[in-house]
Every structure is written in C-alpha cells, then in structure tokens.
Amino acid sequence: MARINMVEAINMALRQEMTRDKDVIVLGEDVGADGGVFRVTEGLLHEFGPERVIDTPLSELALVGAGAGMAAYGLKPVVEIQFMAFLYEGLEQLYSHASRFRARSRGRFSCPLVVRTPYGIGIKGPELHSESSEAVLCHMPGIKVVVPSNPYNAKGLLASAIRDPDPVVFMEPSRLYRSIKAEVPEEAYAIPLGKAEVFQEGKDITVIAWGRMFHDALDATEGFDCEVIDLMTLKPFDEETVLNSVKKTGRVVIAHEATGYCGLGAEIAAFLAQEAMMHLKAPIVRVTAPDAVVPMARLEDYYVPSKEAIRKAFEEVMKY
Amino acid sequence: MPETIVERFEVKLLSILDESGNADSSLMPPISEDLIKKFFETLIFARTFNSRAISLQREGRIGTYASIYGQEASQIGSALALEKDDWVFPSFRETAVNLTLGYPAWLMFRYWAGDERGMKCPEGLNIFPMSVPVGTQITHAVGASLAMKLKGAKSAAVCYFGDGGSSRGDLHEGFNMAGVLKTPTVFICQNNQWAISVPRERQTASRTIAQKAFSYGFEGMQVDGNDVFAVYKATKDALDKAKAGGGPTFIECLTYRLDDHTTSDDASRYRKKENVEAWEAKEPMIRLRLFMRKKGMWSEAYEESIMKKATEAIDSAITEEETFRPSEPKDIIAFTNAELSQRQIKELKDRGWQG
Numbered sequence: 001m002a003r004i005n006m007v008e009a010i011n012m013a014l015r016q017e018m019t020r021d022k023d024v025i026v027l028g029e030d031v032g033a034d035g036g037v038f039r040v041t042e043g044l045l046h047e048f049g050p051e052r053v054i055d056t057p058l059s060e061l062a063l064v065g066a067g068a069g070m071a072a073y074g075l076k077p078v079v080e081i082q083f084m085a086f087l088y089e090g091l092e093q094l095y096s097h098a099s100r101f102r103a104r105s106r107g108r109f110s111c112p113l114v115v116r117t118p119y120g121i122g123i124k125g126p127e128l129h130s131e132s133s134e135a136v137l138c139h140m141p142g143i144k145v146v147v148p149s150n151p152y153n154a155k156g157l158l159a160s161a162i163r164d165p166d167p168v169v170f171m172e173p174s175r176l177y178r179s180i181k182a183e184v185p186e187e188a189y190a191i192p193l194g195k196a197e198v199f200q201e202g203k204d205i206t207v208i209a210w211g212r213m214f215h216d217a218l219d220a221t222e223g224f225d226c227e228v229i230d231l232m233t234l235k236p237f238d239e240e241t242v243l244n245s246v247k248k249t250g251r252v253v254i255a256h257e258a259t260g261y262c263g264l265g266a267e268i269a270a271f272l273a274q275e276a277m278m279h280l281k282a283p284i285v286r287v288t289a290p291d292a293v294v295p296m297a298r299l300e301d302y303y304v305p306s307k308e309a310i311r312k313a314f315e316e317v318m319k320y
Numbered sequence: 321m322p323e324t325i326v327e328r329f330e331v332k333l334l335s336i337l338d339e340s341g342n343a344d345s346s347l348m349p350p351i352s353e354d355l356i357k358k359f360f361e362t363l364i365f366a367r368t369f370n371s372r373a374i375s376l377q378r379e380g381r382i383g384t385y386a387s388i389y390g391q392e393a394s395q396i397g398s399a400l401a402l403e404k405d406d407w408v409f410p411s412f413r414e415t416a417v418n419l420t421l422g423y424p425a426w427l428m429f430r431y432w433a434g435d436e437r438g439m440k441c442p443e444g445l446n447i448f449p450m451s452v453p454v455g456t457q458i459t460h461a462v463g464a465s466l467a468m469k470l471k472g473a474k475s476a477a478v479c480y481f482g483d484g485g486s487s488r489g490d491l492h493e494g495f496n497m498a499g500v501l502k503t504p505t506v507f508i509c510q511n512n513q514w515a516i517s518v519p520r521e522r523q524t525a526s527r528t529i530a531q532k533a534f535s536y537g538f539e540g541m542q543v544d545g546n547d548v549f550a551v552y553k554a555t556k557d558a559l560d561k562a563k564a565g566g567g568p569t570f571i572e573c574l575t576y577r578l579d580d581h582t583t584s585d586d587a588s589r590y591r592k593k594e595n596v597e598a599w600e601a602k603e604p605m606i607r608l609r610l611f612m613r614k615k616g617m618w619s620e621a622y623e624e625s626i627m628k629k630a631t632e633a634i635d636s637a638i639t640e641e642e643t644f645r646p647s648e649p650k651d652i653i654a655f656t657n658a659e660l661s662q663r664q665i666k667e668l669k670d671r672g673w674q675g
Binding site for chain 2: 025051052054056057059061062064065066067068069070071072073074075077092093096097101102103104105106107108109110141142144164165166194236238239240
C-alpha cells in the first residue's frame with residue numbers, strides 16, 4: 001500500500017475504472033497530453049488512447065450536454081470541468097436535462113454521467129477559481145453530489161460515482177489535492193454513495209463537515225468531546241447517521257466553506273429541527289462563509305470559516 | 321504583403337418538386353412508388369393527428385399543443401431517410417417525425433395531455449423525449465453520435481430544432497464540438513420563419529442559417545422544406561456521409577409555420593394574413609398530390625380511403641389515450657433516481673404514495 005495524495009488517488013480510480021469498464025470515457029479541456037490543469041488525468045491518454053481520453057474544445061455547455069448524450073447512449077463519460085465556476089455554463093444541461101432524462105422518459109433513458117470539478121479556495125488563482133457552489137447542485141432533483149476529504153475516500157467514492165446509474169457531480173477540494181497523503185490500497189474498491197462516515201466518536205457535540213472544511217473542523221475539536229461526521233455524499237446526505245449522532249449528543253455544529261444563505265447547512269439544520277427537536281440541548285449552529293462573493297487570494301482566509309470560528313461555535317453550544 | 325482570400329463558402333439550395341407538382345428528374349433520388357405513397361399517407365395521418373390535437377386542446381381534453389401544420393414535408397421527408405439504429409433528438413414541434421417512425425399516436429396524445437408516460441419511447445425506437453427548452457438538445461445529439469462513433473456503430477444521430485434554436489449558444493458549442501470531433505450527426509433546422517412572434521430576419525443577420533455550419537468546418541445547405549423529395553434526398557445523403565465517417569451536416573429546411581406558435585398563441589397579433597396565404601399555396605401536400613396525379617398514383621377515391629383510415633386510426637388512438645390507466649402520484653418520485661434516497665422513501669411514505 002502506497003502513501004499517495006488525492007490527485008494520485010483520483011488518477012488511480014480513473015485508471016482502474018477505465019480498465020474495468022471499456023465504456024468509461026474521460027473528456028474535458030486539457031485532459032489529454034497535458035494531463036489536466038491539476039494533472040489528475042496524467043498518463044491516461046498514453047494508456048487508453050485518444051478515443052477514451054478526449055481533449056475537447058473549450059466548451060463547458062457542450063461538455064455537460066454531450067456528456068449527457070453519450071451517457072444516454074450507453075457510455076459512462078467522466079467529464080472534467082477545470083474549475084467549479086466554469087460549470088455554471090453547464091448548469092442548464094444538468095438542471096434541465098441530465099437530471100431529468102430518467103424521469104422524463106419514465107425510465108427508458110438514463111444519464112450515468114460523472115462531472116468532476118475542483119472546488120474551494122486554496123490555489124491563489126484569479127477570480128472564479130475558488131467557488132463552493134454545492135448547494136446549487138444539491139437543489140437539483142436527480143443529481144448526486146459527492147465530496148471526498150482524503151485520498152482514500154476520493155478513490156473509493158469516485159469508483160462508486162462512475163458505477164452509479166445516475167448523474168453525479170464529484171467535487172474535489174483543490175486545497176487537499178496535494179496537501180495530504182494517505183495509505184491507499186492498490187486494488188480497486190468502492191465506498192457507497194449516500195453514506196457518511198463517523199470519523200471520530202464523541203458525546204457532547206455532533207460536528208458535520210465535508211471536503212476541506214472537515215479537516216478544519218476536526219482540528220478545532222481539541223479540548224471538546226466531539227463526534228465528527230464526514231458527510232462525503234452531500235446529496236442525498238446520510239440522514240440516518242446524522243440523526244443517530246445528534247440523538248446522542250444533542251448539540252450540532254455544521255461547518256462549510258460555502259456561503260450560509262440557503263447553503264447545505266441550512267438543509268441539514270432544518271432536517272434536524274424537524275426530526276430531532278426533542279433531543280436538542282442547544283440551538284443548531286452553522287459556521288459558514290458570509291453572504292458575499294468569494295474574494296480573491298488576499299482576503300480568502302477571512303471568507304472561509306476559521307478554526308477559531310468553529311471553536312467559538314463549540315463554546316456557544318456548550319453553554320447549554 | 322497583399323490581402324488574400326483564405327476561405328470561401330457556397331450555400332446550395334436543393335429543390336426537386338415545385339409548387340405545380342413537377343419534379344426535376346435529374347435531382348430526383350431513387351424513390352419507389354410505395355415510398356411516395358408512404359410520404360402522402362403519412363402526411364395525411366400526421367395532419368389528421370394535428371387537427372385533432374388542436375380540437376382536443378380547444379375542448380380541454382389535452383393541454384397546450386404545438387402545431388406542425390405546413391412543416392410536414394421537412395419532418396416526414398427526413399424521418400423516412402432514417403435507419404433503425406439511428407437516434408432522434410427532437411424539439412417539441414416534431415410530431416410528424418415521431419409518427420413517421422412508428423411512435424404510437426396515443427402516446428403522443430398522452431404526452432400533450434400532460435402525462436410523462438407519453439415520452440416513454442417504446443423499445444426498438446430511439447427517439448429521445450422532446451426537448452422543451454429551445455436548442456438544448458443539440459449537444460445531446462453530438463454526445464450520442466460521438467458515442468456511436470466510439471463504439472463503432474454504423475449509425476447516426478439526427479437533431480431537430482428551429483430558426484429560434486439556431487440563435488442559442490447551444491448551437492455554437494454543439495456544432496463546434498461536432499466539427500472538431502467529426503461526429504456522425506445530422507442537424508436539421510426547420511426554419512419555419514417564426515420563433516413565436518419574432519421573424520426569421522430578427523433571429524440572425526446572416527443571409528442563411530445554413531451558412532453557420534461552414535464556421536464549424538462542415539457543410540450547411542438549404543432545402544425546400546415543403547418539398548418532401550428534396551428533404552428526403554438531403555437527409556439520406558447526410559446520413560450516408562455521416563455513417564461513412566464523413567462527419568456532420570447541417571440542413572436548413574425552408575418552410576413555414578402556418579398555424580399559431582402553439583394553441584396558447586394568436587399569430588394575428590404579429591403577422592399579416594396575406595403572408596400566411598402566400599405560404600399556404602406552397603404547403604407540401606398540394607404539390608405532392610399534383611405530382612402523384614400526374615404519375616397516375618392519385619385519385620379522389622384513394623385520398624378519401626387514406627383519410628378514412630387516418631381518421632379511424634386517430635379516433636382509436638384518442639380512445640386508447642383517454643382510457644389509459646391514470647398515472648400514479650408515486651411516479652413523481654419513483655423515476656427521479658434509479659435507487660431512491662432515504663429522503664425520497666420518506667416522502668413517498670409521508671404522502672401515502674407507496675404500493
């Protein structure tokens with residue numbers, strides 16, 4: 001078992017799924033000779049050839065739309081969108097089409113499409129290279145949204161996303177691409193979608209986070225008795241695991257990198273307010289970015305919730 | 321350094337059957353007498369469906385409906401050039417394409433009556449559910465045809481849209497990708513001169529819609545869209561080329577929307593009666609009938625018998641549609657995903673929609 005980073009783990013998952021199923025096709029901008037702007041698809045062109053690793057024109061609408069058409073015909077396209085904000089052009093195709101092929105045709109056609117895209121701050125890029133827009137996607141019926149937090153689950157979750165019969169958006173935390181390494185087995189494995197992981201058990205506070213923010217939340221727990229849940233699949237999120245934990249702790253802190261207004265934290269909080277009211281000892285607290293556009297590099301650390309802000313939330317819920 | 325011309329293009333207009341029913345034999349593709357009759361009989365069938373659909377809407381028996389009146393040759397001529405393994409990506413105004421390919425009329429009525437089951441394409445046919453957003457199906461056809469090419473299938477995807485759809489960014493990105501990846505795609509624009517109330521000349525400043533294809537590295541051509549022979553030939557040639565690895569083709573069918581945009585529209589607000597009447601004289605059935613009469617293939621009795629058959633078939637389709645078991649509320653949730661989530665299962669249960 002090798003210690004590898006998330007880029008290498010995702011690359012390994014792609015390679016193994018492409019070997020396992022010849023219908024898996026990778027397409028996107030610069031995914032071929034360049035190996036992708038983050039090098040996630042490095043070596044795939046050489047190994048699988050230009051018919052299965054397709055460099056396309058700069059064309060996010062057509063990447064999602066044509067990906068959907070390929071999927072409907074029976075292939076398993078894995079589309080790379082270079083940065084999350086570039087997916088905005090493809091949102092109509094996701095919302096109006098990819099998510100609806102199955103319902104619209106009453107099951108005659110489906111759309112086993114995977115859209116991979118890096119998200120979040122961490123690369124000091126230009127404007128619109130640091131978005132966290134998962135809530136927009138989670139609001140679309142029919143779409144699944146998955147966010148890994150380490151190389152191990154990145155590999156297993158991507159395998160499941162590719163094997164899934166419905167469209168999945170796989171959001172890769174760009175900050176974590178190369179910053180952490182983990183032991184990742186050589187053999188292929190799949191981590192089921194729709195299941196969260198209780199990473200650390202605890203009795204006072206349930207902490208819910210995903211992706212990059214999972215690590216910040218985990219770091220913040222020192223000195224508190226926290227149960228830390230890595231949500232991994234945001235849509236549909238694992239209500240059962242979240243609910244069971246909250247029934248035990250009675251306190252909830254949700255931390256996410258995205259803006260709070262109608263963020264996924266709001267959905268989780270509303271769900272818990274309805275299903276776990278009698279178990280709650282304290283108000284549910286969300287720690288999120290403000291209702292403001294993602295700033296450029298100089299201010300980005302003020303935008304994303306800090307470890308201190310998360311600790312403050314812990315202190316607040318512990319007053320009850 | 322002098323200025324040089326680095327690129328030129330020419331846009332052809334193909335026209336075989338004129339308004340008086342004379343066909344240019346030098347351009348006429350090999351078409352059997354049976355196929356000519358099929359054009360005519362399908363045209364009557366589609367037109368019967370269309371007029372009955374409008375009546376049903378007026379009677380409150382179906383919802384909003386988009387008429388195909390005047391555009392039948394573009395739809396039937398192209399559809400009859402298709403082979404079994406070709407895929408079709410239609411807009412919402414392609415009723416005659418579906419009917420020509422054998423899509424059950426009762427399912428079409430069922431869809432327009434507001435039931436998704438009407439777009440559950442029967443096995444053996446590869447017609448995608450109609451796209452209600454304009455032009456957004458263009459990239460689906462590009463993707464499906466790319467998949468055909470990658471899988472080594474000897475088939476093509478045909479995508480239909482209108483003059484309005486040609487203004488969308490979807491056309492640019494779809495055409496561009498199709499050109500670069502040389503996909504086996506046939507794009508058919510039914511230029512019916514109107515996008516609701518906006519006339520063709522306000523849709524694009526280019527002289528033809530067809531010429532846009534040249535910017536993407538493949539051929540665009542115009543055909544007389546009310547001439548079933550010309551549409552058939554252009555589509556057949558484009559499909560043959562696509563299947564032989566020659567890449568995409570764009571066909572602009574010049575036709576006219578003789579009816580309102582949909583049953584919710586009143587075209588008299590924005591266009592003159594005289595203009596519509598001028599196009600009525602050019603509609604596709606008159607010239608086909610004249611042609612067949614000259615060839616001794618038509619008689620009043622023949623047309624009457626076809627009309628009678630079509631009316632009976634449509635009557636029975638309406639009965640089948642209206643007596644179909646009602647759709648169930650659980651279907652709202654059941655087809656969203658292959659496997660339902662914890663939330664979706666609870667939502668089914670809370671609403672009492674299980675079972």
